[in-house]
Amino acid sequence: MLHPEREELHGITVVVEGHAGGFWVGRFHETIPRGIVLLDVGRHDPAPGAPSPEAWIDRIRRFGLRVEEHRVVIPTQDVQAITRLSDWRVRA
Amino acid sequence: MPYHEMMVKPMREELTRLGVQELRTVADVDAALSPGEGTALVFVNSICGCAAGGARPALALALGQEGPRPQHLYTVFAGQDLDATARARSYFAEYQPSSPSVALLRDGEVVHFVHRHMIEGRSPQGIAADLLAAFSRHCEAGRSGP
Numbered sequence: 001m002l003h004p005e006r007e008e009l010h011g012i013t014v015v016v017e018g019h020a021g022g023f024w025v026g027r028f029h030e031t032i033p034r035g036i037v038l039l040d041v042g043r044h045d046p047a048p049g050a051p052s053p054e055a056w057i058d059r060i061r062r063f064g065l066r067v068e069e070h071r072v073v074i075p076t077q078d079v080q081a082i083t084r085l086s087d088w089r090v091r092a
Numbered sequence: 093m094p095y096h097e098m099m100v101k102p103m104r105e106e107l108t109r110l111g112v113q114e115l116r117t118v119a120d121v122d123a124a125l126s127p128g129e130g131t132a133l134v135f136v137n138s139i140c141g142c143a144a145g146g147a148r149p150a151l152a153l154a155l156g157q158e159g160p161r162p163q164h165l166y167t168v169f170a171g172q173d174l175d176a177t178a179r180a181r182s183y184f185a186e187y188q189p190s191s192p193s194v195a196l197l198r199d200g201e202v203v204h205f206v207h208r209h210m211i212e213g214r215s216p217q218g219i220a221a222d223l224l225a226a227f228s229r230h231c232e233a234g235r236s237g238p
Contacts, residue, residue: 011142013209064188064207085209 007031013065014038015057015088016074017081021046023053025065025085026072035075036082040067057088094172095139103137104169106148110155112165121179124166128200131231132164134180138191139171143211147192150211150219157224160231162196196226203230 009028016024016038026038042065044053051059094100108114112135115121125132135151138144155161168177170191181187184195190208197203204226211219 011140012212060188061207061209063186064190064193065209066188084213086212086214 009082009084013085015081015083015085016079017083018074018078019080020078021053022078023057024072024074025057025060028082029071031076032073035073036079038072038074039070040065041069041072042066043068043072057085061085061088094174097172100139100169100172103139103144103148104167107135107137107151107167110152110165112151112167115166115168115176115180116173118175118179121168121176121183124164125180125183125197125200128197130163130199132166132197133162134183134195134197135165135167136177136180136191136193136195137167137169137172140192142213143208144192146214146216146219147194147206147211149216150223151194153216153220154223154227157220159224160227162227162231194223196230198230 007030010030012028013025014028016026016036018024023044024038024041026041029037029039031037042060044056104114113124115124125134135147137148155165166180168180170177181189183197183200184202184205187195187202187205187207192211193208194206195202196205206219206222210222
């Protein structure tokens with residue numbers, strides 16, 4: 001179940017961490033039955049040799065987000081954590 | 093697609109009445125920024141109520157304080173003055189476009205950048221405090237703007 005307080009994130013740029021290790025950064029828009037809706041979204045590239053998720057997010061914090069997709073729906077069951085980008089800290 | 097000018101005018105005036113010079117054309121932008129001398133603040137304005145609605149008052153609060161401030165104060169309006177905004181962003185091209193945002197340049201180099209994500213959900217006082225800290229670090233006292 002999605003938490004109502006997530007709607008307070010409307011318009012806020014967030015980091016979404018998925019259960020399977022995926023990371024998205026985008027502007028939280030709303031929750032719908034299928035999941036959460038992000039706008040102006042970038043997704044971490046997990047390919048070998050690509051920056052780690054932490055490095056990718058830190059670069060976004062410094063230089064901004066290169067938008068790859070206008071709208072993305074992430075299924076609720078795939079979402080492990082949602083963090084404001086401005087509150088993001090690399091975990092030890 | 094740009095909004096009707098009548099809707100945007102108050103948002104422009106919220107900045108121009110602070111003494112911020114609006115850059116509406118590519119020529120305006122180049123005339124202002126190409127010399128690359130001294131300190132210049134470029135406020136990328138936006139129609140967005142939740143973020144720009146905090147950022148504009150924040151700039152007003154910051155400029156209302158005593159102390160160092162940029163020598164030049166400029167603004168472009170994202171989504172409205174498209175060519176001018178794109179040209180202004182070319183002067184801080186290493187930063188991804190976002191609006192509202194604020195670039196502080198010193199001698200043509202970006203020394204501080206406030207992204208949209210640093211504005212969202214914050215109070216004007218908090219954003220102003222960050223701007224003032226940047227002014228203190230990068231703008232010399234006695235070299236004040238308007």
